[in-house]
Amino acid sequence: MEAINWQGFLIGLAAFFMIGVFHPVVIKMEYHFGRKSWWALFIPGVLCVMASLFFSSLVSILLGCLGFSFFWSTLEMFYQHERVLKGRAKRNPKRNDYD
Numbered sequence: 001m002e003a004i005n006w007q008g009f010l011i012g013l014a015a016f017f018m019i020g021v022f023h024p025v026v027i028k029m030e031y032h033f034g035r036k037s038w039w040a041l042f043i044p045g046v047l048c049v050m051a052s053l054f055f056s057s058l059v060s061i062l063l064g065c066l067g068f069s070f071f072w073s074t075l076e077m078f079y080q081h082e083r084v085l086k087g088r089a090k091r092n093p094k095r096n097d098y099d
Contacts, residue, residue: 018069026076031092035081045070
């Protein structure tokens with residue numbers, strides 16, 4: 001029996017952690033700054049994906065997962081804004097920039 005390969009487990013755990021972290025981040029960013037803050041998620045995503053091209057093995061995979069988690073969160077920012085407009089998420093009473 002060969003040694004256990006932990007890489008798949010670690011990548012899955014890291015992806016699970018990233019999703020768990022980004023979910024409340026998107027909610028808080030939309031609440032405090034609105035959907036106009038989407039670029040604060042998109043630019044780090046581009047940087048992470050570009051950086052993943054220059055590393056090898058596990059680091060490259062984790063940077064790719066992180067970059068695409070940023071991209072997904074960018075989309076979720078717009079979906080969160082729609083949820084706020086429909087009344088399914090909390091609206092910030094201090095902001096008046098809702099469409």
